[in-house]
Amino acid sequence: MTTGNRATDDRAAGERATVDGGLSVDELASTLAARLTDAGHAWLTNAVNAVGGSADAIDQLFPAVRRHCGHGPLLASTSPAPGPGLRGWTVDEAARVLLLTVLPITGDTLVGTVARLYERGDAAERRAVLRALPLLDVGPDTVAIVRDALRTNDATLVAAALGPYAARHLDDASWRQAVLKCVFLGVRLVEVADLTRRADEELVRMLVAFADERIAAGRDVPPDVLDVVESFQP
Amino acid sequence: MRIFDPHIHMTSRTTDDYEAMYAAGVRALVEPAFWLGQPRTSIGSFVDYFDGLLGWEPFRAAQFGIAHHCTIALNPKEANDPRCKPVLDLLPRYLVKDRVVAVGEIGFDSMTSDEERAFATQLALAVEHDLPVLVHTPHRDKAAGTLRSLEIIGASGIAPERVVLDHLNEVTVGLVAGTGCWMGFSIYPDTKMDPDRMVRILTEYGTEQMLVNSAADWGRSDPLRTRATGEAMLAAGFDADDVETLLWRNPVTFYGQSGRLEIDGLDASGTADSDSDTAAPAPAADALFAGNSVLRGVR
Numbered sequence: 189m190t191t192g193n194r195a196t197d198d199r200a201a202g203e204r205a206t207v208d209g210g211l212s213v214d215e216l217a218s219t220l221a222a223r224l225t226d227a228g229h230a231w232l233t234n235a236v237n238a239v240g241g242s243a244d245a246i247d248q249l250f251p252a253v254r255r256h257c258g259h260g261p262l263l264a265s266t267s268p269a270p271g272p273g274l275r276g277w278t279v280d281e282a283a284r285v286l287l288l289t290v291l292p293i294t295g296d297t298l299v300g301t302v303a304r305l306y307e308r309g310d311a312a313e314r315r316a317v318l319r320a321l322p323l324l325d326v327g328p329d330t331v332a333i334v335r336d337a338l339r340t341n342d343a344t345l346v347a348a349a350l351g352p353y354a355a356r357h358l359d360d361a362s363w364r365q366a367v368l369k370c371v372f373l374g375v376r377l378v379e380v381a382d383l384t385r386r387a388d389e390e391l392v393r394m395l396v397a398f399a400d401e402r403i404a405a406g407r408d409v410p411p412d413v414l415d416v417v418e419s420f421q422p
Numbered sequence: 423m424r425i426f427d428p429h430i431h432m433t434s435r436t437t438d439d440y441e442a443m444y445a446a447g448v449r450a451l452v453e454p455a456f457w458l459g460q461p462r463t464s465i466g467s468f469v470d471y472f473d474g475l476l477g478w479e480p481f482r483a484a485q486f487g488i489a490h491h492c493t494i495a496l497n498p499k500e501a502n503d504p505r506c507k508p509v510l511d512l513l514p515r516y517l518v519k520d521r522v523v524a525v526g527e528i529g530f531d532s533m534t535s536d537e538e539r540a541f542a543t544q545l546a547l548a549v550e551h552d553l554p555v556l557v558h559t560p561h562r563d564k565a566a567g568t569l570r571s572l573e574i575i576g577a578s579g580i581a582p583e584r585v586v587l588d589h590l591n592e593v594t595v596g597l598v599a600g601t602g603c604w605m606g607f608s609i610y611p612d613t614k615m616d617p618d619r620m621v622r623i624l625t626e627y628g629t630e631q632m633l634v635n636s637a638a639d640w641g642r643s644d645p646l647r648t649r650a651t652g653e654a655m656l657a658a659g660f661d662a663d664d665v666e667t668l669l670w671r672n673p674v675t676f677y678g679q680s681g682r683l684e685i686d687g688l689d690a691s692g693t694a695d696s697d698s699d700t701a702a703p704a705p706a707a708d709a710l711f712a713g714n715s716v717l718r719g720v721r
Contacts (some may be wrong), residue, residue: 198591243511247515248518251518251520253516254520255520255681255682257489259684267516276716308515310473310476310477310519310521311476311477311480311481312520314477339477340477340498342477342478342481343481343716343717347636347716374717374718375716375718376716376717376718379716391682410718412718
């Protein structure tokens with residue numbers, strides 16, 4: 189079994205503002221702006237200013253985002269291109285992530301606030317916190333949030349948990365289990381950030397074993413599982 | 423027939439129920455917070471219960487093509503337990519959540535002073551959070567409990583059209599009719615209230631401000647009693663539009679006062695009115711929350 193943790197060895201200064209796939213807060217904000225109504229835009233502008241001025245304001249504003257900004261898909265049409273970025277995001281997730289990125293706090297205070305918003309959030313709020321993690325200066329200190337989401341059987345939470353933050357910070361054994369859990373829950377593996385780079389021999393062994401079980405049972409093997417196995421290069 | 427069950431405790435029900443409800447035409451529902459049969463002994467039990475009403479249960483419902491909403495409150499029975507009273511302090515953080523479409527169930531169980539205090543406190547929270555209220559009328563001494571509930575509601579200053587008094591029957595419906603409050607009826611498989619008696623009440627009082635629910639939970643109950651009531655209405659001469667008013671438009675109007683119903687994008691086709699064999703096909707497995715279809719499509 190592979191040991192060590194590839195996730196933490198390559199985090200460079202200045203990386204915070206973008207996630208894998210080149211997403212930045214600016215890109216997020218401009219994409220979101222195109223999807224908001226005038227009233228939604230005005231509400232969010234006020235909310236961003238309020239949270240930027242005082243971190244405490246987020247507790248009341250965070251739950252109300254969806255009612256004011258909407259909850260449809262963030263992208264006008266689904267992009268055929270696989271991979272992470274903004275694909276699969278909703279408008280409310282993007283707006284909530286934007287609020288988290290303007291919190292005027294750092295270090296343990298920021299980690300504590302993010303953890304509280306997750307813990308007290310409904311499923312949509314929790315997805316937004318998970319989406320935000322790679323854009324926040326929290327290092328590996330919020331990985332417990334990812335682990336909590338991965339313990340659920342809510343496919344939307346599991347998918348949101350396996351973004352670029354998990355690719356970078358989740359230990360190998362947990363990450364492999366999470367990928368396999370996606371297979372069992374029916375979550376498309378294209379939802380898993382950085383899958384090709386992080387896939388290792390042990391994950392491939394587990395996926396092959398899964399495929400063997402399915403074949404023995406006379407059941408289909410999802411094609412994206414075979415794709416991962418076939419494209420793996422040690 | 424398109425059905426919105428305004429009161430059903432899905433936490434206690436199986437996926438078979440979700441499938442049968444979808445096939446019967448149920449496309450949306452409200453799950454009120456209530457007691458669980460087994461008394462809770464700590465605040466943490468309530469936190470996990472409320473979080474489930476906002477997390478796991480809506481996800482489960484969405485897999486079957488049904489929009490799940492909830493109401494949040496400290497229920498009357500547990501309002502008497504000193505271990506549970508601090509739940510009142512937790513409520514504000516839940517009453518700001520999406521899909522929380524009312525404060526409830528509140529009201530009376532044994533007509534104690536503790537119940538009355540929790541009732542009044544939570545009516546004030548409803549006013550503060552601009553939410554409707556679901557009032558449980560007691561099973562024992564129902565008429566007296568209904569009258570006392572109306573007094574407390576009146577004293578709270580909440581607009582009566584934002585309140586439903588639930589579990590009414592032939593004796594108590596007349597106490598609520600004309601007050602401006604909505605009238606709720608739970609249709610059970612036993613003697614409390616059945617579809618034919620419900621039809622007689624509708625014949626006398628009409629469908630305005632009327633809500634019919636299954637109140638299905640962990641006890642002997644049937645999540646398809648809403649459908650049975652619709653069929654009994656048609657058999658008694660009501661038309662399809664009357665049924666649509668009672669079983670869909672009314673709950674949408676009542677809970678829509680919260681501004682937090684999420685029923686856009688639903689498959690609103692329902693099922694044929696008279697032939698339950700023409701069940702609607704099960705929804706696609708990736709029919710998850712709008713914009714969040716992360717599933718492969720085949721389970």
